[in-house]
Amino acid sequence: MTETNVASVRRPRDRRWMGQLGSIAQFAALCGGLAWLTVHGASTMGYGWQWSRVPRFVFRYIDGELIWGPLARGLVVTLDISAWGLVLTVVIGLAAALMRLSDSLVGRMLSRGYVEVIRNTPLLVQLYLFYFVLSPILGIDRYITAILCLGTFEGAYATEMFRAGIQSVGKGQWEAAASLGLSRYATYRKVVLPQALRVILPPLTGQAISLIKHSAIVSVIAIFDLTNEGRNVIADTFMTFEIWLTVAAIYLAITISLSVLVTGLERRLRAHA
Numbered sequence: 001m002t003e004t005n006v007a008s009v010r011r012p013r014d015r016r017w018m019g020q021l022g023s024i025a026q027f028a029a030l031c032g033g034l035a036w037l038t039v040h041g042a043s044t045m046g047y048g049w050q051w052s053r054v055p056r057f058v059f060r061y062i063d064g065e066l067i068w069g070p071l072a073r074g075l076v077v078t079l080d081i082s083a084w085g086l087v088l089t090v091v092i093g094l095a096a097a098l099m100r101l102s103d104s105l106v107g108r109m110l111s112r113g114y115v116e117v118i119r120n121t122p123l124l125v126q127l128y129l130f131y132f133v134l135s136p137i138l139g140i141d142r143y144i145t146a147i148l149c150l151g152t153f154e155g156a157y158a159t160e161m162f163r164a165g166i167q168s169v170g171k172g173q174w175e176a177a178a179s180l181g182l183s184r185y186a187t188y189r190k191v192v193l194p195q196a197l198r199v200i201l202p203p204l205t206g207q208a209i210s211l212i213k214h215s216a217i218v219s220v221i222a223i224f225d226l227t228n229e230g231r232n233v234i235a236d237t238f239m240t241f242e243i244w245l246t247v248a249a250i251y252l253a254i255t256i257s258l259s260v261l262v263t264g265l266e267r268r269l270r271a272h273a
Contacts, residue, residue: 038241047241054242057233071243074229075250081146081225082212088151089211090204093158098188100163111159118156123217126153131221146218154211161203165196198266205262209255216251226250 057069096114099107118126130149131142140148169192177187219228230247234240 038245049242050237050239051242053237053239054246057243058246070229070233071226071246071250074224074226077224078212078215078226079254081143081150081218081223082208082215084147085150085154085211085215086208088147089154089158089207092151092155093162096155096159097162097166100159101166115156115159118153123149123153123214124220127217127221142221142223146215146221146223150211150215150218153214154207157210158204158207161200161207162196165200166192168199169195201262201266205259205266208262209258212254212258213251 057071059066059068059072061067096111099111100115102108127146127149130145130152134140134148135142135145166188173191173195174187177191182190215225216227219225219231222228224232226247230243234243237243
């Protein structure tokens with residue numbers, strides 16, 4: 001390979017690294033600006049920072065034993081609800097997308113009605129309907145109610161992602177599966193969905209991040225998630241800025257970690273394509 005060719009290969013890589021460094025610098029500048037505004041605003045109010053008291057609400061050691069604080073316990077509840085909600089989101093989204101693409105008029109109407117109703121009503125209203133109407137009828141507790149509500153809400157958005165991913169698979173793939181005598185189920189499982197996954201994964205990751213953030217709303221039905229535990233700590237200590245900033249940092253760490261994880265998975269899928 002000539003020096004000219006080597007230089008031409010290196011230039012895109014250099015530009016990519018420069019672009020990533022620029023994005024990191026912009027993010028750092030934004031975080032720094034927000035931190036300065038917070039500190040400056042609190043100082044004008046005469047607020048006394050008490051950061052040294054924050055760690056005990058996450059974890060602490062007592063007689064050599066690790067004791068998890070309320071924020072850590074709330075984080076476990078948030079992750080648990082989000083994980084089960086994501087499973088339900090995928091199940092509902094895939095089922096509704098298959099109904100939307102089916103030959104059944106009733107199935108298409110039900111799927112379209114579900115998507116339109118859920119996407120055009122507020123999540124908080126839906127949560128109250130689930131909790132005060134559906135929960136007593138089904139005899140389920142508030143924890144299951146929260147998972148059902150989040151899964152149903154996010155599933156309406158995931159439906160369109162699955163539908164777009166399935167429709168992105170070329171017509172030739174369907175015809176090849178039919179020529180091999182594959183059933184409709186086998187065609188979806190072995191041919192269509194594995195190829196559609198590469199299209200579905202990036203927006204579905206964003207939906208998973210959205211679900212984690214939306215899970216904070218379950219605190220209104222007295223579920224002791226991260227947000228609710230943060231509110232209780234503030235009520236006891238009046239450390240408003242410190243606790244809310246800590247809660248926000250925890251949410252940010254979770255969502256960024258998820259984004260990095262799925263970005264690596266997406267690259268691996270492209271490499272094996």
